[in-house]
Amino acid sequence: MRLLTGRAADAGQADPGPLRRNRDFFLLWTGSGISLLGLRASTAAYPLLMLWYGDSPAGAGMVGFAVLLPQLVVQLPAGALVDRWDRRRLLIGCDIAGLMAMGAVVAMLATGRLWLPALMAAAFVDGTAGLCYRLAERAAVSHVVPASQLSRALGQNEARGQAAGLLGQPAGSGLFTLGPWVPFGFTALTHLLALTTLLFIREDLQGWRSVGTRTVRTEVAEGVRWVWRQRFMRAAAALIAGSNLLFQVLVLTLALIVKEHGGSVWSVGLIGLVSGLGGVAGALAGSRAAGRVRPFTVLAGSLVVWTVLMVPVVFTSDPVALSALLAGMSFAGALMNVVTGVHQVRVTPDSLQGRVTSVFALLGSGMGSTGALAGGLLLAAFGSRSTALGLAVAMGLLTLAAFAVPALRHDAAATDGRP
Template structure:
């Protein structure tokens, strides 16, 4: 399918990146077969898909359960915050440990422990002995284990598929995640209506399915786990940060991701309020979000096509300008259909950006550093999410939905301008992938 490589289509490439790209260990020596016939990738992809649907269902069920038990919106919000906390606190050390430990074995343990955790929620709910403390403890533990699992799974991709299929594999993973949100969100509400314990029992079973798939996989998820075990953990965390900082293109694009994440998190709330203002019913708002999710799935499937035909710099700059223009459309339209179409188009662009950037990053990062570099990028880019939620609330309460959307459009124009003018973006040597 696609081959990720750096060519001399611009300024001379960084020798460090050329050496690192050459050291990436992949299955390239093996005959290239379609992804759907790659047994190990299918097992990894399908197991993760099942567990993602289950965990999405339980994520919706957690606040419903806390509200049913306590009647407190504050407690429900607290449970949600506790589940997200590991994503901010644990990314950097988790990245180092993902490089030090056997990734496949680590993922198996994560599935087993997550199964036990949510299984304890289901059992306690069925027996009538569930309390808030148990919910908070399990949600934090599940969030922490999910951080480890996610980093290990992403870092493992180039060891499970040939280098020429990394972009395609990442696009399939993007589609899987977005489809899981579309399916798991209504499923969680439906299952909770059947019984408080059922969403969590379903989630526990989904982790068992994922674990079974991992146990059947034959390939190793890293070239040499022992290569990253020497040295102190703090030194290894710093090594990942230092490696990222000395790659100007990755450093700049990570900061651009942080800026767009802030906008998207604020936009979610702004778009819901704005949809109500232009006449959408509550059902219509739900349909709008569902259509947007569909746009994300389509973007995931189309991402390899874009990566195969356009230089990486073009995709980065074009994605930011597309978001800027679509954000301006959202600020200006006065009917729910145009709003839904623009919002879905924004979701379409996201996976194209994610796959192009992710496949390039994996192609130049040495295997023994992948967990740490992924964690460093995720920490920087995800740190803007809480600020985005806060910004959306402040803008809506002080200015109203349309001025808030206009402010987000201006923010996106500034980011697009920064991407266009950044020498590290315009000077990147990453060419289109070869089919």
């Protein structure tokens, strides 16, 4: 058994004060944001590297597949390790692994070489480090903030993630114009800065636990069984998995649409910037909506918004219009992430936080790697317009499925996560 310590056990304090004065939360929030910013910049640079220098949409899809593959194959064991290992040391190890991977990419590109297998390997390592980092940080948040501020803290985390996407996309695109290795050097620097912030956190990032002899496989199975009993979140995660697959294809499709119509990497950066603004706004709205609006209402509404906004993508190549459309999609997605994330953390036992988060992440975003690979193949085979049309149709089918599953409405009403 694990015993709650630190802030997680101090849910009853009268006046915890504003989060901005919480030193340990600020350090954890800042370090994680810096690390995520670097990951977003390098992720944005991978397809640009293959599209503009490698002239290979298929290659862009393969690198995108490599950076997202950890979400499919590493997610579950990583969740068990987050619950088993010291979270502070795990966070530090993730930054070191990311730093080494990006250093290898910089060394390769600085010599004028572009070797796809090496790029895919580095992308996989950095993606794995980022995944483990996010799982460990999510599990640690309740130990540095009081329970009364958990919704606000998770909302700020989501806003930080959207802001990292907002800045990371144009940063990756802009740095790419200075040299193909520059965005990866920037990512290495962010890992170093994030590592420094971790060294100054005082609070314990997990409760005490007894020494056990169970295997990782047994612990993973325990997390899966717990999730399987949560019918609403199980069904919701399946729908989100399908939508995330479609969004991975959409991102690559937008980049190719811009390129085909004479746009530059700066146009791609503009789309990412405006999309990030929409995501930040959605995250801030989500921190207010959490506990007040039913999760099903947010989930179904997001699917409707995504379907409606995907249709115009088929008919326009204007970067400004594409930016506005993606911003609306990001607003809905970020709001939904906060509402469902708060629900999950509130209903999950602390001893299962890492494993449960990993299971939901696997169901929700593990298909992203498949989407990146499928996107490259679909674009190479059918072109950008036909692919965009297929995406709109597929999202519409997911929306219909959400309204056709009675368990989603009934279970959400019974377990909506309200305090």
